[in-house]
Amino acid sequence: MKQDVLSLIEQNYPNLSPSARSIANYLQQHPLAIVSQTSAEIAEHTHTSKATVSRFFRQLGFESQQDAKQAQLQLRQNGVPVLTQGHSIDQTAEELKNLSQTFEGLHADILNDVCAQLANASRVTLIGFRNSYPVALHFRQQLQQIRPSIRLLPQPGQTLGEDLHDILDDEVIVLFGFQRRTRVFKKIVEVLKGHQTILITDPTGQMYNQQVSQVLVCHLGNDNPFYSYAAPMSLVSMLSNRVYDLIGKNGHHRTQAISQLFNELGEME
Template structure:
């Protein structure tokens, strides 16, 4: 999609005053229901807006598109980039899609790669987890799970803080796990370049494959694009699998740490 062209919604706004009355009916509907341009046919859009197929087809041409198909392609590209547009409204299909995302994520994870990560976590004296924006909650959960069974786990950036000072303290033998799902901050690529690629493990959606040469290991998680908001079921499940494998490998030492922490919970009366 050319960066010089305005988005579908912007085109409607820019051309609205020049549109004839029936075309404005279509514009009014799509301004409030942009996803309908993907999920509905020209005939369906005509029925919804009480216009005609010819009027709908002409509407898209008036916006500068060759056809309805071009608009669908543009909207699909936006959703792939992480823009929150609902591409599907069927709840049953959405549930099936959620299961498919889990299956696809784990189907493409190499067992040797997973084993290597588990071993690296166990051997590392300190592990740094980095996550921004929508990736931060996954990084936070990863830290919480690992900290129950492994010491020296830290999370960056700290709330309200810059990250440069903490990057300075990363040592050569440290494992750095970066969570970087789509709509990453602009500093993301530069941040990876500040570290030794071989010590970085990156968790990303398929768009993160552009960073493959900047990291030592890459795990791709499917976030989906059927619904307006991304699903993090797959990365959360992967975190669970990894942490449980680490606990299994740590065996007695891991369970001793779990028991000590549980005893502190009891003494401090922190949890039910």
């Protein structure tokens, strides 16, 4: 995977000619130009020529300005925060689009099956790394209020081998895997093969379809430098509510008992 154009500019800046430095200065100040402008437009803004712009990108290691643009877009697809749109993005519309695409793509029979598993399993294990960890943590907080035997992995400072070895036959594992996934993620999927594993991921995680029991796809958006986790959090909320309905009275009694403990401990306002 090629590096970010801006990082390459910084690395190569001392070796650039005066005209190439003009281009470098312009792109550092206007990074969106890398993907939104042609070589001719960059040349015009920097008072250089198309040939100079072409030489500039070749010096950075690209075949052309178009090659640099594609590399920049590919970085974004791989989860690297890179500016690819202007500042006029309608954030509300973007979030609504992510939510709509996510929920329209979920099949009712799969959701019903997943929720039944989460309600009836002897234990539920939630696994998430990096940006997936807070989503898994929130899911744990929700599920633990309505049913026992919920655990979150990895524990801080701990390895996974012991816990993955102790997975029960009727245990359900919910694996969260959003970009950018760690190298160990693929190995975890392989270790969990044969177990009841639910993968909650973005569209790129569908590559694991054949290795897990169910896949729930969330859309995170591609226009902003950073992905949005509104859709995964909303999915977790929906699953928690459905599981609560399935558990029924036992879930209600558990939430009441936990609320009573909150009061006794003085943990809540």
